[in-house]
Amino acid sequence: MEQLLSVLIGALVAGSVFLMLAGHLLRFLFGLILLSNAANLTIFLAGGLTPGAPPLISEGAEGPTGTVANALPQALVLTAIVIGFGLFAFALILAFRAYQTLGTLDTDAMRVAEPEEAQ
Amino acid sequence: MSWLLSLPLIIPFATAIAAFLVRGHASGRWISLTGSAIALAAAIALLMVVLDDGVIAGQMGGWPAPFGITLVADLLSAVMVLITAITAFAVAIYAFGDIDRRREELGYHALFQTLIAGVTGAFLTGDLFNLYVWFEVMLIASFGMLILGGEKEQIDGGVKYVALNLVSTLLFLSGIGLLYGMTGTLNLADLAQKVETIPNQGLLTAVAMMFMVGFGIKAAVFPLFFWLPASYHTPSFAVSAVFAGLLTKVGVYAMIRMFTMIFDHDIGFTHTILLWIAGFTMVTGVLGAASQGDFRKILSFHIISQIGYMILGLALMTPLALLGAVFYLVHHIIVKANLFLIAGIASRATGSTDLYRIGGLYASSPLLAVLFLIPAFSLAGFPPLSGFWAKYVLVKASLDAEFWFMAFIALAVGLMTIFSMTKIWAEAFWKPHPTNPDPALDQVPHRGALLLPVAGLAVLTMVIGLYPEPFVVFAERAAAQLLDPTAYITAVLGAAP
Numbered sequence: 001m002e003q004l005l006s007v008l009i010g011a012l013v014a015g016s017v018f019l020m021l022a023g024h025l026l027r028f029l030f031g032l033i034l035l036s037n038a039a040n041l042t043i044f045l046a047g048g049l050t051p052g053a054p055p056l057i058s059e060g061a062e063g064p065t066g067t068v069a070n071a072l073p074q075a076l077v078l079t080a081i082v083i084g085f086g087l088f089a090f091a092l093i094l095a096f097r098a099y100q101t102l103g104t105l106d107t108d109a110m111r112v113a114e115p116e117e118a119q
Numbered sequence: 120m121s122w123l124l125s126l127p128l129i130i131p132f133a134t135a136i137a138a139f140l141v142r143g144h145a146s147g148r149w150i151s152l153t154g155s156a157i158a159l160a161a162a163i164a165l166l167m168v169v170l171d172d173g174v175i176a177g178q179m180g181g182w183p184a185p186f187g188i189t190l191v192a193d194l195l196s197a198v199m200v201l202i203t204a205i206t207a208f209a210v211a212i213y214a215f216g217d218i219d220r221r222r223e224e225l226g227y228h229a230l231f232q233t234l235i236a237g238v239t240g241a242f243l244t245g246d247l248f249n250l251y252v253w254f255e256v257m258l259i260a261s262f263g264m265l266i267l268g269g270e271k272e273q274i275d276g277g278v279k280y281v282a283l284n285l286v287s288t289l290l291f292l293s294g295i296g297l298l299y300g301m302t303g304t305l306n307l308a309d310l311a312q313k314v315e316t317i318p319n320q321g322l323l324t325a326v327a328m329m330f331m332v333g334f335g336i337k338a339a340v341f342p343l344f345f346w347l348p349a350s351y352h353t354p355s356f357a358v359s360a361v362f363a364g365l366l367t368k369v370g371v372y373a374m375i376r377m378f379t380m381i382f383d384h385d386i387g388f389t390h391t392i393l394l395w396i397a398g399f400t401m402v403t404g405v406l407g408a409a410s411q412g413d414f415r416k417i418l419s420f421h422i423i424s425q426i427g428y429m430i431l432g433l434a435l436m437t438p439l440a441l442l443g444a445v446f447y448l449v450h451h452i453i454v455k456a457n458l459f460l461i462a463g464i465a466s467r468a469t470g471s472t473d474l475y476r477i478g479g480l481y482a483s484s485p486l487l488a489v490l491f492l493i494p495a496f497s498l499a500g501f502p503p504l505s506g507f508w509a510k511y512v513l514v515k516a517s518l519d520a521e522f523w524f525m526a527f528i529a530l531a532v533g534l535m536t537i538f539s540m541t542k543i544w545a546e547a548f549w550k551p552h553p554t555n556p557d558p559a560l561d562q563v564p565h566r567g568a569l570l571l572p573v574a575g576l577a578v579l580t581m582v583i584g585l586y587p588e589p590f591v592v593f594a595e596r597a598a599a600q601l602l603d604p605t606a607y608i609t610a611v612l613g614a615a616p
Binding site: 020025028032035036038039040042043044045046047048072073076079080083086087090091094095097098101102110111112113114 | 248251252255258259262266269271272273274275276277278279281282285286288289290292293295296297299300301348349350352353
């Protein structure tokens with residue numbers, strides 16, 4: 001399972017780098033989603049995988065018995081997903097606004113703030 | 120003590136909420152100013168306590184470290200919180216003259232206070248994942264502030280700023296995940312102890328590099344700085360002043376924290392890279408500035424070259440060099456924010472920030488000229504201003520460590536800084552105005568609110584410059600705490616068993 005996830009993370013990162021370098025803002029944002037998922041999976045994987053043992057405490061007990069899955073990485077990933085989602089929503093709106101005001105999503109053509117001719 | 124630690128966080132958040140509720144109403148700016156004043160008082164109180172009692176730590180929510188979220192204030196954190204509060208206070212005054220009603224209606228004051236809360240949180244937290252969360256608080260507020268107003272340039276600059284900062288955040292996040300996987304903890308004090316027990320130290324170095332790139336983008340070091348000159352000249356002047364003063368410095372602070380406390384296992388490798396980064400950052404920043412012809416663009420590139428000095432202090436890792444880095448951080452925030460505020464006044468008086476289309480400020484407003492010269496000379500490192508001592512210490516530290524070439528670069532970049540400052544002086548202040556014969560400061564509305572923070576920050580620069588001893592002694596103590604984090608670890612985790 002670990003190996004499979006590692007390969008998946010690698011594939012996600014490779015795909016995201018490809019998309020981010022494509023020179024188009026929308027593709028860049030898609031790449032960003034992939035990278036964000038890769039980061040979340042990295043946390044999940046690095047925290048250790050324990051299949052089939054939810055970290056539940058039975059009634060009356062003080063703590064879980066036996067080996068249970070690590071709940072912390074899941075909490076971290078959940079936080080990261082929420083934050084990432086918020087930021088991504090903002091980035092999408094910004095891309096839309098950029099298309100409206102600048103008329104292009106080609107990153108090479110976005111030179112309003114940095115005009116080509118430095119006087 | 121935990122209430123005192125959380126005050127600098129709670130106050131800006133409460134102010135943000137209050138300012139948001141009355142957005143668009145004229146009282147918003149007063150709420151923002153009052154909140155900033157109270158936060159300043161809290162920051163002073165915090166620094167006093169840290170000076171007397173040493174490092175203080177508080178466990179939020181009552182969960183004992185290393186399980187809960189810890190807030191820690193050592194000398195570096197406390198002084199960064201104070202300098203943040205000072206900058207915020209100055210910019211809150213400046214906003215009276217700079218932020219128009221429309222931007223207030225869009226929620227400028229709420230965003231501003233949230234940004235300050237995020238920056239303060241990043242300085243105070245003692246937990247790695249919490250640091251990520253504060254970075255995000257700071258980022259989302261800065262996104263909003265950057266594009267507030269929605270002008271064409273702002274959207275264009277905003278796209279680049281948002282894109283690269285999001286990438287940086289994701290690298291940082293992956294680094295956190297991997298570090299957690301290796302050590303099983305996120306508490307900085309606990310991490311500092313546990314990283315030594317990792318069997319494969321090479322992997323730790325690999326993770327350290329992820330942090331270096333992640334924080335490097337935030338701190339705008341070579342070759343990761345391109346978002347900064349693309350965006351910092353586009354928003355309102357108050358916004359760019361607070362960005363220029365604080366945002367990159369959070370990256371520098373995080374780098375100093377991580378690379379003194381946690382990633383100090385292979386200094387020969389990581390800090391040599393930092394040394395190269397420092398050199399290239401100084402040189403490319405100052406050369407970039409030399410090629411620009413816009414007031415704020417020149418200043419933006421100078422942020423980059425100055426970041427190089429701070430990284431140089433970190434890279435050398437001697438007590439003197441870290442002293443220099445801490446001193447430089449404090450000095451730089453004051454001076455840089457001030458220069459951007461002055462750019463705003465100059466633009467209001469003359470109608471533009473394009474140096475080739477403005478001029479005549481010396482004749483019409485000698486007061487502004489004097490107020491510009493103080494931070495400009497301080498930035499370049501003239502005695503007896505704060506920048507002189509900051510540069511002096513770092514050059515001395517490079518010479519002591521026998522990095523002659525770095526000392527040479529530091530001095531040469533100082534010289535180039537004078538070139539850029541002279542250019543601004545000659546174009547904006549000395550030469551007559553090309554079109555309008557009489558740019559006048561006394562026609563600028565709200566000039567009292569604009570000039571007051573500029574004068575206050577200039578006085579602060581002069582005080583540090585003329586009477587540097589207590590500041591140097593302070594920076595020395597802060598550097599000693601960085602090099603030997605025992606006090607930090609004891610404050611968080613209790614005495615070692």
